[in-house]
Amino acid sequence: xxxxxxxxxFVGSIYALFAVGYTLVFGVLDILNLxxxxxxxxxxxxxxxxxxGLHLSFxxxxxxxxxxSGAMGILLDRIAFRPLRGRAHSNMxxxxxSIAAATIFEAIALQxxxxxxxxxxxxxxxxxxxxxxxxxxxxxxxxxxxxxxVLMALLTYLLKKTRLGRQIRAVAESxxxxxxxxxxxxxxxxxxxxxxxxxxxxxGVLFALAFNNLSPDMGRSVELKGLAVIILGGMGSVTGAVTxxxxxxxxxxxxxxxxxxxxxxxxxxxxxxxxLLVWPRxxxxxxxxxxx
Amino acid sequence: MHATGRFFxxxxxxxxxSFGAYAAExxxxxxxxxGAALSMTGAAAVYGGAQKSGIQAAVDDxxxxxxxxxxxLEVVFEDDASKKEQGINVFQRFINQTKVSAIIGPTxxxxxxxxxxxxxxxxxxxLAISNTAPTGITDIGEYxxxxxxTERQVIPGAVKKARAKLGFKTAxxxxxxxxxxxxAGYDVMKQALESERVQILETQTFxxxxxxxxxxLTALKSKNPGILLVSALADNAASIxxxxxxxxxxxxxxxxxxxxxxxxxxxxxxxxxxVLVGTSWNSASQDPANQTFRKSMEKRGVSPDQFTAQAxxxxxxxxxxxxxxxxxxGREDIRAGFAKVRDLPTPLGKFSFTPSRDAEHEPSVQQVKxxxxxxxx
Numbered sequence: 087x088x089x090x091x092x093x094x095x096f097v098g099s100i101y102a103l104f105a106v107g108y109t110l111v112f113g114v115l116d117i118l119n120l121x122x123x124x125x126x127x128x129x130x131x132x133x134x135x136x137x138x139g140l141h142l143s144f145x146x147x148x149x150x151x152x153x154x155s156g157a158m159g160i161l162l163d164r165i166a167f168r169p170l171r172g173r174a175h176s177n178m179x180x181x182x183x184s185i186a187a188a189t190i191f192e193a194i195a196l197q198x199x200x201x202x203x204x205x206x207x208x209x210x211x212x213x214x215x216x217x218x219x220x221x222x223x224x225x226x227x228x229x230x231x232x233x234x235x236v237l238m239a240l241l242t243y244l245l246k247k248t249r250l251g252r253q254i255r256a257v258a259e260s261x262x263x264x265x266x267x268x269x270x271x272x273x274x275x276x277x278x279x280x281x282x283x284x285x286x287x288x289x290g291v292l293f294a295l296a297f298n299n300l301s302p303d304m305g306r307s308v309e310l311k312g313l314a315v316i317i318l319g320g321m322g323s324v325t326g327a328v329t330x331x332x333x334x335x336x337x338x339x340x341x342x343x344x345x346x347x348x349x350x351x352x353x354x355x356x357x358x359x360x361x362l363l364v365w366p367r368x369x370x371x372x373x374x375x376x377x378x
Numbered sequence: 379m380h381a382t383g384r385f386f387x388x389x390x391x392x393x394x395x396s397f398g399a400y401a402a403e404x405x406x407x408x409x410x411x412x413g414a415a416l417s418m419t420g421a422a423a424v425y426g427g428a429q430k431s432g433i434q435a436a437v438d439d440x441x442x443x444x445x446x447x448x449x450x451l452e453v454v455f456e457d458d459a460s461k462k463e464q465g466i467n468v469f470q471r472f473i474n475q476t477k478v479s480a481i482i483g484p485t486x487x488x489x490x491x492x493x494x495x496x497x498x499x500x501x502x503x504x505l506a507i508s509n510t511a512p513t514g515i516t517d518i519g520e521y522x523x524x525x526x527x528t529e530r531q532v533i534p535g536a537v538k539k540a541r542a543k544l545g546f547k548t549a550x551x552x553x554x555x556x557x558x559x560x561x562a563g564y565d566v567m568k569q570a571l572e573s574e575r576v577q578i579l580e581t582q583t584f585x586x587x588x589x590x591x592x593x594x595l596t597a598l599k600s601k602n603p604g605i606l607l608v609s610a611l612a613d614n615a616a617s618i619x620x621x622x623x624x625x626x627x628x629x630x631x632x633x634x635x636x637x638x639x640x641x642x643x644x645x646x647x648x649x650x651x652x653v654l655v656g657t658s659w660n661s662a663s664q665d666p667a668n669q670t671f672r673k674s675m676e677k678r679g680v681s682p683d684q685f686t687a688q689a690x691x692x693x694x695x696x697x698x699x700x701x702x703x704x705x706x707x708g709r710e711d712i713r714a715g716f717a718k719v720r721d722l723p724t725p726l727g728k729f730s731f732t733p734s735r736d737a738e739h740e741p742s743v744q745q746v747k748x749x750x751x752x753x754x755x
């Protein structure tokens with residue numbers, strides 16, 4: 087029981103980190119960025135290239151991979167979203183072009199790393215297990231939960247207390263009003279993409295470290311779950327995404343353990359459905375990002 | 379006189395060609411052509427390479443020993459690209475253009491289900507050397523044979539041997555329930571455990587796309603099973619074993635045929651140590667046939683695995699079938715010869731075919747030690 091709670095918190099922290107980036111872009115742009123899962127995958131492979139290819143330490147590879155993923159986010163904005171902005175139905179066309187971008191990213195990874203499963207070299211991260219009240223916790227798990235929580239706290243601080251955070255919230259409220267107030271909307275959107283993708287990439291690196299199983303299609307396994315998390319938490323709400331991320335992680339673990347793996351997603355989505363019946367805007371509503 | 383001589387030679391040539399063999403001028407040995415359809419590229423390329431070196435070594439050994447004199451084996455290799463369509467093309471070329479006496483392969487069961495019916499229809503004997511699907515291969519017809527044991531044959535033997543060695547009374551089972559191969563492996567495991575009177579304490583499932591197995595493994599571990607049986611493909615297998623060890627499970631693990639891959643040891647690393655896997659080739663066997671095989675491979679600088687041994691045995695079996703057919707090399711002769719193969723010494727052990735044309739020999743259990751598979755004595 088205790089071990090299952092640890093398993094749930096562990097995987098939930100990765101879902102939450104993945105989902106906050108997802109929900110951030112949605113909160114600002116009202117667009118679902120379906121390439122988020124591909125950035126997640128690229129972040130993981132980037133860290134693998136640094137650790138496996140260049141023999142950098144993990145402490146160095148993680149921030150580098152996060153920066154790389156952020157840069158991919160800016161690129162994504164430039165090629166997939168910005169050209170469509172301001173046109174009619176830009177929400178729908180942006181959604182489609184993000185799918186295209188995801189396909190391209192996956193194809194690139196496939197060319198470079200091949201379809202086989204890759205992993206970090208053995209011993210690239212010191213892994214020690216210790217027992218806490220009958221349950222086993224590893225240094226990797228603790229690191230992953232700690233890194234996720236710190237990154238999510240940083241994001242909350244950034245949105246609440248900094249000038250950029252206020253600008254992001256202003257654009258989320260009304261891009262037109264923000265522009266009138268002298269905010270460079272394109273720059274703020276690019277910054278949102280950078281932050282969102284950096285967090286997505288970080289989630290990818292942690293996911294890869296946790297399960298040591300990298301392949302070009304690895305993002306697809308978290309894509310739907312991330313979607314469930316941000317809907318459950320309330321589209322655009324960072325607090326909601328964090329709460330829902332941990333909730334879905336726990337629900338999933340207990341479903342698999344007590345009902346069977348075939349119900350892994352079924353129960354998560356059933357909960358999602360029931361929650362939406364009661365609170366149609368999700369647990370934390372829609373206005374949360376603007377008010378942060 | 380001269381004209382009749384030439385006419386006679388033409389007739390023999392034509393007759394020989396129609397049987398897939400031809401006589402060269404001046405009493406040189408008659409060549410028996412065998413087609414080998416192997417996966418040299420694609421998903422199963424890792425197996426195809428091992429098979430090719432096994433076949434080449436066996437052909438050299440058989441021809442070198444002179445046991446088939448005046449016949450000489452010649453193998454034509456073609457790549458089936460691990461694909462059904464390519465497998466069909468290769469089979470058609472073998473049957474109609476190369477005019478082979480028999481076909482070895484194809485590497486994958488899936489390819490075999492598509493290509494074998496063509497050989498069956500053309501009445502060309504096929505010897506599968508790595509197809510392990512329990513059904514859908516040899517039941518295609520009387521021309522399809524195999525020297526590879528099915529999961530149904532390997533797993534019960536492995537469970538029995540492991541139990542004799544480790545003496546467990548309870549087991550936990552984890553299997554992929556969205557894949558035909560891993561699900562079939564589970565069914566066999568369940569049966570084998572029941573017939574060995576091992577109590578199954580807990581059964582858990584996963585999907586091919588899963589990466590996180592902590593929930594299932596925690597549930598299994600909490601029941602304290604004497605052994606953990608896992609039916610999974612190599613990629614999942616490595617993750618499952620690593621995560622089981624991370625969670626502090628220290629008991630034995632027995633894997634299905636999916637574990638039988640160098641990729642498993644590579645990706646699981648230190649966690650793979652001690653894992654048990656059933657195999658159809660006992661690499662440590664002191665049988666003369668196995669020792670000869672090991673020496674031939676050593677000379678070629680190839681470190682043999684189960685697939686090399688099965689490929690080598692395939693050629694030995696075809697040679698024996700030709701002998702049993704009275705040194706005749708027609709397609710029908712070789713098929714009839716297969717049926718007469720009994721207790722033939724091969725690297726796999728004493729080999730016979732079952733009445734349903736499947737392989738019959740003793741399976742073994744191997745254990746990962748120092749990053750390599752070693753036979754559990």
